Amino acid sequence: MKRKLLHICIILLTLLLSAVPCYMSAQKKSGKKPFTVVIDPGHGGVDPGALGRKSKEKDVNMSVSKMLAEMIKEKYPEIKIIFTRTTDVKIPLVKRAGIANDANADLFISIHSNASKSRKANGCETFTLGAGSNAEAKAAAMYENEVILSEENFEEVYKGFDPRSSESYIIFELIRSHDMELSAELAEMVQNGMVKNSKLHNRGVSSAGFLVLHRTVMPSILVELGFITNSKDEGVIASKEGQRKLAKGIFEGFSQYYRTYGKPKEKAVEPPATAKKGSDKKAEADGEPVFKVQILASDKKLKKSDKRLKGVDAEYYKENGMYKYTCGSSNDYNEIVKLKKKLSKKFKEAFIVAFIDGKKTDTGEAIKMFKNRK
Numbered sequence: 001m002k003r004k005l006l007h008i009c010i011i012l013l014t015l016l017l018s019a020v021p022c023y024m025s026a027q028k029k030s031g032k033k034p035f036t037v038v039i040d041p042g043h044g045g046v047d048p049g050a051l052g053r054k055s056k057e058k059d060v061n062m063s064v065s066k067m068l069a070e071m072i073k074e075k076y077p078e079i080k081i082i083f084t085r086t087t088d089v090k091i092p093l094v095k096r097a098g099i100a101n102d103a104n105a106d107l108f109i110s111i112h113s114n115a116s117k118s119r120k121a122n123g124c125e126t127f128t129l130g131a132g133s134n135a136e137a138k139a140a141a142m143y144e145n146e147v148i149l150s151e152e153n154f155e156e157v158y159k160g161f162d163p164r165s166s167e168s169y170i171i172f173e174l175i176r177s178h179d180m181e182l183s184a185e186l187a188e189m190v191q192n193g194m195v196k197n198s199k200l201h202n203r204g205v206s207s208a209g210f211l212v213l214h215r216t217v218m219p220s221i222l223v224e225l226g227f228i229t230n231s232k233d234e235g236v237i238a239s240k241e242g243q244r245k246l247a248k249g250i251f252e253g254f255s256q257y258y259r260t261y262g263k264p265k266e267k268a269v270e271p272p273a274t275a276k277k278g279s280d281k282k283a284e285a286d287g288e289p290v291f292k293v294q295i296l297a298s299d300k301k302l303k304k305s306d307k308r309l310k311g312v313d314a315e316y317y318k319e320n321g322m323y324k325y326t327c328g329s330s331n332d333y334n335e336i337v338k339l340k341k342k343l344s345k346k347f348k349e350a351f352i353v354a355f356i357d358g359k360k361t362d363t364g365e366a367i368k369m370f371k372n373r374k
Helices: 002-030 057-075 093-102 135-150 166-173 177-198 231-237 240-262 279-285 333-343 363-373
Strands: 036-041 080-083 107-114 124-129 202-208 220-227 290-298 315-319 322-330 351-356 359-361
Touching: 036 057, 036 093, 057 080, 057 107, 057 220, 057 240, 093 107, 093 135, 107 240, 124 135, 124 177, 135 202, 177 202, 177 220, 177 240, 177 290, 177 351, 220 231, 220 240, 231 240, 290 333, 290 363, 322 333, 333 351, 333 363, 351 363, 359 363
Parallel strands: 036 080, 036 107, 107 220, 124 202
Antiparallel strands: 124 220, 290 322, 290 351, 315 322, 351 359
């Protein structure tokens, strides 16, 4: 009897094990992949990054990155996390972006600590890719990009890009519109989280030409935790308690983003709430792209008197539960470019969006349509 029972158990176990490869194969064929986040601890190895009085940037970046990963895993075990480095080694910028691209990642978060010749400079800041919101943002990008000068064959790898030359940064004028929009939203969420938890000075969200962000093909941000060259900031970012607060802030911003965009769903885009009549309405009806400048996004509907609108007359459209506020409306892309330049003085992260027949469309394709029409 015992031998017969053992024989049955062996048969059942064999059947179960044989089913596992089939299940794994079916999962692979289904094309489903977990939401993937690449965390990039800046610098490493012979490249220490910025130096404080008692800490090195590379160590601070790694510590906060690991804390962030632990928080994500604990709350969202279904998410796949990939590090660009897990040990104290130097990784070229192009390889960091390549790791994210090869993984077909959904998000890229690069973590750094800021530095300045002025000991008074302080606060945390979050960057997206762009030509540069201001002189300080451009300087920060130049500083971070200079690391490529120590990389082998950097002129060939980066196609002649010189991190010290302002002319090289023209390439960042042309960026992916969809990724830029999502990056801007993630940046706002993360920045708000860091300020709330760490109490560091809020330097806001800016755009700049960071090479590591330029090479990625998904929504990407670069976080500057605080100034390692400022004694008060260093006291926060070099301590385990301060690092935990900053990691929690980044996590809270990420969590808000993931709840909005993480799970596959159809994008529900409502038409602008206060759509203007006249030529714009006619343009939307006949299939021509209408360009607008998006100035901010909020998870709640704002009153016209809300300080965040800074006195600007704006309309909104709703997408994925977010209220996205825009200014201007024109078939002429060049007019909207001028408006964006003007609005950027008030809204650093302003960017152009496009609609066709009242529905949001890819801005790059809309620009091509506009140029072909001329």
